[in-house]
Amino acid sequence: MKNQKLHDKNIFEGIAASPGIAIGRVLLWDSEEYTISKQTVPENKIPLEITRFEEALIKTRTEILEIQRKISVEMGREHAEIFNAHLLVLEDRMLIEEVINKIKKERVNVEHAFVVVLRKYLNIFSKMDDEYLRERLVDIQDVGKRIIRNLLGKQKQGLLELNEKVIIVAANLSPSDTALMHKDKVVGFATDMGGRTSHTAILARSMEIPAVVGLKTLTPLVKNGDVIVIDGNSGTIILNPAKSVIVRYQKEKKKFLDLEKGLLRLKGLPAVTKDNHNVVVGANIEFPEELSSVLAHGAQGLGLYRTEYMYLNRSDLPTEEEHFQAYRKVAQSLKKDAVVIRTMDIGGDKFVSHLDIPNEMNPLMGRRAIRFCLARPDIFKTQLRGILRASVYGNLKIMYPMISGLGELRQANEILEEVKQELRKKKIPFNENIDVGIMIEVPSAALIADFLAKEVAFFSIGTNDLIQYALAVDRINEKIAYLYEPAHPAVLRLIKSIIDVGHTAGIWVGMCGEMASEPIFALVLLGLGLDEFSASAVAVPEIKKVIRSVTLVQAQQIADRVMQFSSATEIREYAQAQLRDLVENEKK
Numbered sequence: 001m002k003n004q005k006l007h008d009k010n011i012f013e014g015i016a017a018s019p020g021i022a023i024g025r026v027l028l029w030d031s032e033e034y035t036i037s038k039q040t041v042p043e044n045k046i047p048l049e050i051t052r053f054e055e056a057l058i059k060t061r062t063e064i065l066e067i068q069r070k071i072s073v074e075m076g077r078e079h080a081e082i083f084n085a086h087l088l089v090l091e092d093r094m095l096i097e098e099v100i101n102k103i104k105k106e107r108v109n110v111e112h113a114f115v116v117v118l119r120k121y122l123n124i125f126s127k128m129d130d131e132y133l134r135e136r137l138v139d140i141q142d143v144g145k146r147i148i149r150n151l152l153g154k155q156k157q158g159l160l161e162l163n164e165k166v167i168i169v170a171a172n173l174s175p176s177d178t179a180l181m182h183k184d185k186v187v188g189f190a191t192d193m194g195g196r197t198s199h200t201a202i203l204a205r206s207m208e209i210p211a212v213v214g215l216k217t218l219t220p221l222v223k224n225g226d227v228i229v230i231d232g233n234s235g236t237i238i239l240n241p242a243k244s245v246i247v248r249y250q251k252e253k254k255k256f257l258d259l260e261k262g263l264l265r266l267k268g269l270p271a272v273t274k275d276n277h278n279v280v281v282g283a284n285i286e287f288p289e290e291l292s293s294v295l296a297h298g299a300q301g302l303g304l305y306r307t308e309y310m311y312l313n314r315s316d317l318p319t320e321e322e323h324f325q326a327y328r329k330v331a332q333s334l335k336k337d338a339v340v341i342r343t344m345d346i347g348g349d350k351f352v353s354h355l356d357i358p359n360e361m362n363p364l365m366g367r368r369a370i371r372f373c374l375a376r377p378d379i380f381k382t383q384l385r386g387i388l389r390a391s392v393y394g395n396l397k398i399m400y401p402m403i404s405g406l407g408e409l410r411q412a413n414e415i416l417e418e419v420k421q422e423l424r425k426k427k428i429p430f431n432e433n434i435d436v437g438i439m440i441e442v443p444s445a446a447l448i449a450d451f452l453a454k455e456v457a458f459f460s461i462g463t464n465d466l467i468q469y470a471l472a473v474d475r476i477n478e479k480i481a482y483l484y485e486p487a488h489p490a491v492l493r494l495i496k497s498i499i500d501v502g503h504t505a506g507i508w509v510g511m512c513g514e515m516a517s518e519p520i521f522a523l524v525l526l527g528l529g530l531d532e533f534s535a536s537a538v539a540v541p542e543i544k545k546v547i548r549s550v551t552l553v554q555a556q557q558i559a560d561r562v563m564q565f566s567s568a569t570e571i572r573e574y575a576q577a578q579l580r581d582l583v584e585n586e587k588k
């Protein structure tokens with residue numbers, strides 16, 4: 001990974017998060033800070049201030065209803081319901097009366113009156129004991145900002161409200177913000193924060209939006225409307241480039257798209273080595289909407305469906321029926337190919353404001369994933385029922401995330417058994433033999449993989465988390481991104497040991513962390529015996545190409561050699577050279 005270097009005052013280097021080239025105008029995201037001054041209003045102008053307030057409320061309401069309508073059309077009605085809470089704030093008579101009284105009594109401008117009352121409300125809500133009410137703070141803040149914007153006559157566009165194509169530049173983007181981006185409007189993004197395996201970066205790859213993250217100090221130097229080039233292949237940003245630079249990048253963009261197109265020719269071919277060793281190259285998804293991309297890139301099933309995205313950007317929980325519909329859809333689309341449904345991995349950098357998840361000092365090591373599910377079996381069971389009911393429509397498998405010991409696995413299985421029992425009683429059909437596997441992404445699980453392997457049908461190595469926990473490097477912190485190294489010999493030892501232990505126990509071992517999407521590691525992983533690669537859909541053709549270019553024996557020799565190196569630098573240099581000699585230079 002590169003640290004930021006300034007070759008030229010307009011060139012910035014960050015972390016290449018999602019491949020491709022984008023050229024466009026900047027929309028600074030969430031950068032507005034309003035200064036509101038207190039003004040005295042003459043008696044005869046007071047009715048005008050009140051009218052301005054009422055008009056701002058009406059305008060805000062119209063905006064929210066329009067966003068709801070768009071979300072409903074583009075993402076489904078349930079996603080739109082998050083804005084019901086915003087509408088309720090707008091109808092709060094107490095808040096409205098208080099603002100009007102303040103204008104009348106103190107003869108002040110509406111902006112000032114509103115901000116004072118809003119602050120009072122935010123203060124009260126932030127001190128509430130009730131978690132649910134405390135969470136409403138975010139809604140009040142959001143609506144409050146909109147009303148102020150409308151009072152001041154300023155425009156702020158939401159990610160779904162954009163009318164023209166833009167490149168988003170932001171200090172940070174949450175996975176929920178990113179999930180709201182529309183590919184037709186947001187053609188690229190750049191953030192100061194973030195690492196390559198942050199969920200925002202992963203999502204950008206799934207959505208095929210070129211992105212660079214970890215730029216550290218870009219936002220303060222950028223204005224709305226600036227022209228910017230995003231080179232998601234190298235992790236470079238060029239601000240207000242010269243015409244000649246734009247022309248060069250337009251050519252670069254065409255070259256990239258042609259290359260992608262060429263790779264798509266491999267789409268229908270199996271992932272088989274020259275000596276007939278078959279592996280599976282599947283895809284990772286966050287939303288069922290990605291299925292068309294999965295099929296277009298020739299993925300052999302899904303090695304990871306990140307179901308937690310179903311819980312984001314809404315104010316209620318997904319119902320059993322929603323779970324069922326989503327899983328049935330993926331099961332049917334992928335036909336006989338395996339679809340690994342990971343039970344929800346909420347927490348870490350994926351927050352759900354309406355769930356009872358208090359802020360934690362260290363959320364990546366907090367009550368996330370299976371820990372949350374075991375604490376809230378009611379929520380967990382709803383999802384399991386949805387998966388089981390959908391299991392008769394295809395080849396579904398269940399996978400638990402963040403398992404750190406046998407106790408958690410057994411507890412999760414007990415809950416699963418209870419759900420199965422309930423379905424049997426109601427005579428609701430499901431696949432009695434559905435495979436249950438686990439992610440190996442916590443070092444403790446890797447170390448006791450032999451015990452775990454006896455009780456599961458498969459392992460899937462979650463390198464995104466495994467690397468962060470094994471190397472003690474926060475995966476979303478750009479300041480230490482240079483230490484986040486999949487090629488660290490310790491990481492490779494862990495991977496080798498997980499695969500060996502899995503095979504000794506007779507189960508298959510896959511990998512759904514981002515390392516499985518990186519061509520540089522494909523030969524090594526193949527040689528170590530990995531059975532399944534689950535990559536972002538866009539990376540599937542290239543991983544297939546690497547696998548199809550060598551024999552298993554060659555890959556094993558490469559893996560043996562790699563395991564002898566003591567540094568990531570040696571490993572990277574050697575793996576890159578092998579990739580170049582055996583794959584890239586191969587006559588097609």
Ligand code: PEP
Binds near residue numbers: 304306463464514
């Ligand atoms: C992983 O940790 O490698 C993984 C695939 O899960 P996530 O990225 O969703 O944490």
Ligand code: MG
Binds near residue numbers: 401462
């Ligand atoms: Mg993980």
